[in-house]
Amino acid sequence: MTNGTNAPTALTRRDTLRLASLFAASTLAGDLIGGSAAHAATPGTLVVAAPGTPQSLDNEFDGSLGTIDAIGQLYDSLVAYKKIPDPKVPGVLRENIVDDPSLPGDADLEGRLAESWEVAPDGMMLRLRLRKGVKSNWGNELTAEDVKWTWDRKFALNAIGGFQVGLMDLASPDAVKVEDRYTVSFHPTHPNPIMLKIQTHRYANIFDSTKCKEMATAEDPWARKFLESNSAGFGPYSLKSLVRGQQAVFTARPDYYLGKPAIDTIIYKEVPTSATRTALLQGGAVDIAQALQPLEIKQLGKAPGVKIETVDASSMMWIILNAKVAPFDKPEVRQAMNYAFPRDAVIASVFQNIASPMKGCMPSIYPGYSDAFDQYSLDLDKAKALLAEAGLPDGFKVEIAYNAGDPVQEPIALLFQSSLRKIGVELVLRKVPAGTYFNEVSAKKLPMLFFVDAPWTADPVFALRLYFYSKSFVDYSNYANPKVDEMIEAGSQMTDLAKRTELMLEIQKIVMADAPWVFVASPNFTMARRDKVEGFTYYTSNSINFADFSVKA
Known part of the structure; x- marks a missing residue:
């Protein structure tokens, strides 16, 4: 669920910028990026400059941006949110994630692989009826056995899918039942209010079990080796080739059940540095440039032939405060760190206002979110008083780790270091490759680390349980509040939307006061592309679906 990438480069920044100019300005570009420059901004081909190629095509084991994008093209989910116009940016669509208690699962959904669904009033059953005649990229028809095998695999591998199993409250594989060839049902142990919403998750895609079983072996019964570099799905594109570190090529499926995508070929290029991706887009060698830095986005906003659209998003950046490492085992110290954080300066100078201050502990665009419990405007006197209350009137020394692959983290750390110095706290910066x-984040041992993430299911139960439930593997702050755990467990079984929303607000209030994070920013999602490319739709997974796009001739 983290949009990180491991894409090292031996080039210096100066060399990279020179190379970028050559890419964009000369006929050499076509050779250097595999001939894609000749096809950029044409109706048949879309060229994407991304930080990295898919590290794996198996959604159980990788959450990098390249993998997230690839999964969305090769696979499909059972249901999806309906799309609505973005309220702030004309011409952009986004998912309608607003809760609607008049609808099954409180969600405004449309069918994908499923054509209809029903949720039992007591929250003890979800039934989905599949479309008939849907074929995978291998030509096998979708059946309920594919859904069953997909969830059996989640149980067996107990990786990313294991978290989904837990949220669905499924006791065993027997809780997923094949009722007939085209009908499947889920039976949680307790009432479950979000089991339908979980089916919208980017990684709730369905595998072609016929092909996977064909490729499985006794040593590899779940076809891990095959699915790492190949696809077996029902999505709009198939994989033509994948050369990790270079590019992935996707081709539109003429037999896709929702109709052949408008763009025939997607060339997904690995371009490790943001500066190079910026130059390639500006020069016209690529059609879309992903994961650009704020200053580069500002620069591209003035470039001819380039279109920039930035929208409110689910992504959040925070600083982990490890509650098991002194002095962050004291809530007063964690609160003091928030009062000393120069949030407004970070938004203005580092993010160039292409982000919002983070005023809550879940995405601000999600239903049930509230900023009413934010109390952490910059107040150094308050911060010093809290440190004295915690027995640290002279401050302390602590290390913060930041990701060398994210250029905004170091300048944020430097601003924070300067602010903390005024209250006697010495912040030592540690750059991590x-x-x-x-690995450092998941080890849960360092006192302070930057982290960027987004919960992909647009629901407060999902978001709060992901980060603040002490039994969650994503509780990287080692945060443990028995009352919060009890309330999260209760909310996970509460089918009454109004009561569940009220409970989730109380959890947000407690978490904000406990301050397991330094609440940094909610970065916008920015689509940077050539102006001939149309069809941008924002998804809470902060990734793109190539089938949405078309290119003007």
């Missing part, structure tokens, strides 16, 4: 950074 991008390839090993997540």
Whole structure:
């Protein structure tokens, strides 16, 4: 669920910028990026400059941006949110994630692989009826057995899918039942209010079990080796080729059940540095440039032939405060760190106002969110008083780790360091290589680390349980509040939307006061593309679906 990438480069920044100019300005570009420059901004081909190619095509084991994008093209989910116009940016669509208690699962959904669904009033059953005649990229028809095998695999591998199993409250594989060839049902142990919403998750895609079983072996019964570099799905594109570190090529499926996508070929290029991706887009060698830095986005906003659209998003950046490492075992110290954080300066200078201050502990765009419990405007006197209350009137020394692969983290850390110095706290900066950074986060041992993430299911139960439930593997702050755990467990079984929303607000109030994070920013999602490319739709997974796009001739 973290949009990180491991894409090292031996080039210096100066060399990279020179190379970018050559890419954009000379006929050499076509050779250097595999001939894609000749096809950029044409109706048949879309060229994307991304930080990295898919590290794996198996959604159980990788959450990098390249993998997230690839999963969305090769696979499909059972249901999806309906789309509505973005309220702030004309011409952009986004998912309608507003809760609607008049609808099954409180969600405004449309069918994908499923054509209809029903949720039992007591929250003890979800039934989905599949479309008939849907074929995978291998030509096998979708059946309920594919859904069953997909969830059996989640149980067996107990990786990313294991978290989904837990949220669905499924006791065993027997809780997923094949009722007939085209009907499947889920039976949680307790009432479950979000089991339908979980089916919208980017990684709730369905596998072609016929092909996977064909490729499985006794040593590899779940076809892990095959699915790491190949696809077996029902999505709009198939994989033509994948050369990790270079590019992935996707081709539109003429037999896709929702109709052949408008763009025939997607060339997904690995371009490790943001500066190079910026130059390639500006020069016209690529059609879309992903994951650009704020100053580069500002620069591209003035470039001819380039279109920039930035929208409110689910992504959040925070600083982990490890509650098991002194002095962050004291809530007063964690609160003091928030009062000393120069949030407004970070938004203005580092993010160039292409972000919002983070005023809550879940995405601000999600239903049930509230900023009413934010109390952490910059107040150094308050911060010093809290440190004295915690027995640290002279401050302390602490290390903060930041990701070398994310250029905004170091300047944020430097601003924070300067502010903390005024209250007697010495912040020591430690740069961690991008390839090993997540290992440091998941180890849960360092006192302070930057983290960027988004909960992909647009629901407060999902978001709050992901980060603040002490039994969650994503509780990287080692935060443990028995009352919060009890309330999260209760909310996970509460089918009454109004009561559940009220309970989730109380959890947000407690978490904000406990301050397991320094609440940094909610970065916008920015689509940077050539102006001939149309069809941008924002998804809470902060990734793109190539089938949405078309290119003007």
